[in-house]
Amino acid sequence: MKKIIILSTGGTIAMKYDEKIGANVPAVSGKELIAAIPSLKDAGDIEVVEFSNIPSPHMTPKLMLDLRDKIDELLEDETITGLVVTHGTDTLEETAYFLDLTLKTDKPVVLTAAMRSADEIGSDGPVNLLSSVRTAADFNSKAKGVLVVLNQQVHKAKDVTKTHTGNIDTFKSPFWGPIGYVDTDKIIWNNIPIREERYSVKSIEIDDVHLVKMTAGASSLIIDTLVENNVSGIVIEAFGRGNVPPNIMTGIEKAIEKKIPLVISSRCLGGRPLGIYGYAGGGGTIANLGGILAGDLNGQKARIKLIVALNSENYKYENLNKYFDN
Template identity: 45%
Template sequence: MTKKLAIIFTGGTISMKFDPELHAAIPALNADEIVSTLKNIEDIADVEVINYANLPSPHITPSIMMDVYHLVMEKLADPTIDGVIVTHGTDTMEETAYMLDLLIDSPKPVVVVGAMRNFSELGYDGASNLSAAICTAVSDRSRDKGVLVVMNNEVNAASQVTKTNTLSLDTFKSPEFGALGIVDNDEIIYYRSIVSRQVIGSKKIEEKVALIKAVAGMESDMIDFCIDSGYKGIVIEAMGRGNLPPQMVPGVKRAIEKNIPVVLVSRCNTGRVLYTYGYEGGGKQLRDMGAILGGNLPGQKARIKLMLILGRTTDYQEVKELFELNLY
């Protein structure tokens, strides 16, 4: 029996064409036009198309991500729907996918997909990527795996994948652990599974969460700005193992004293943060001060996670426990 999938189109390069007047790519294609590029798709799945939006990736906000989540949940609750696919621009794809992964607790496959080349370019990859996403979503092997990102015939976990290159078709990688599997000859082949994943039962998000990247000689002024501007949480991409210039320490201390959670992740591409160093600004001092450790999450994902947790609770200890769950 042919499975039924819901495909929610949100926009991105997969929906764009080259505009001769602007000499640049702009949103142009609707969902039906994109689906029409797929050959023999009716042999694989019965597709329900939802034209949610046609937004460039940088136009996607956390509130839009939440709106997409509610739409995905509505479709997952439909007993006739076997899986959901979300098309998305690649610049913020990993953030939306990770938010969905933290919120959705369903055995049905949920796949996020996009394109690196617009419809007017030679080698438009939108059709092949969407075809691979459909093959992934109809497979029973894709159940109970959380949210998946499918690009360039590779299947990655939303919790681990990131965009690594500005133009390559194979830009989406999981640098720490590698892909979960591949799509080959219209068949999904998995090589590994996620050991554990976290679902955060949050009904809303706290959008006032800042992301700061630490660099040599940085002081506390940016942290102070976030405190004075009413930010409810701060994520800092620290150096190496989770260390900061000593001039940033007073700002971290002030934020924590004002019950503003400070999460430390690393600006390195791989590796987790840990309380290894005890010098001024070292991870041990920051940890003892109350800073939360973000494991091996990149800054943009740590921000999404903190937004969801703060939407559920503002108790500092509870925020810390929820954030570090399964990370240490």
């Protein structure tokens, strides 16, 4: 039987309702989590490792790096087939993408979570965990990059995002869809992706990278403040093809003059910024000044990728564009 590690980090999947507080709080260990799912014993030889028990809004890039190091360490054991990380849903896609960009291993690594707490009626944690263990044990999961499994669907870390605040069918890959699904007897693969990128990151020394969302008529106040404070990077979630209100351009110009890395993503669910507009605030105008277009990454993942780039061994400001839209 294949040996699978379950590495618990916390999240709603490990929470219960606290009557005194009147809300869900961390309450369930990884071992308690799997003890409640007897059928897991048929999916693999399970070993539980406790990493943390935190809500995912408490996750940081430095903790993501610690998690990455722990996963690589555990999967050096030749007897281990794959690994499942239990995580909160709020920042799961960011952790998954960070791991996808930086893990050394090609063994299956799957992230899963729950939208309902462990003691809530209809809790989705057990089926998500079982589906994830089965996916991690599947031979075809190897060398696909980090996978995200919820609601019996298998998604690529790069494409998946949380789309609903409360529905259990919240994780979607807009325009791409899941790459597979977990059926009763086996994993059904819709397509067979390969891992696209891998970067060498030994430590996170730089993480003051900020995401700014564009709205109609927005001023340059936020970007001006970030530039004045000499932040390490700025990601702008722009309109459509990478366009911004003209008032924003003064802040963008100041950032680029100071060589603060500035990346443009789109607030649209699908597609990528493209420099086809040359008016004041147009994506082409920003790119010509030195702004970097983020490809089809959403804002939060473009931020994660910029943090990875800034901390990678071979990073140079002049070569930043090679990390994006490549």
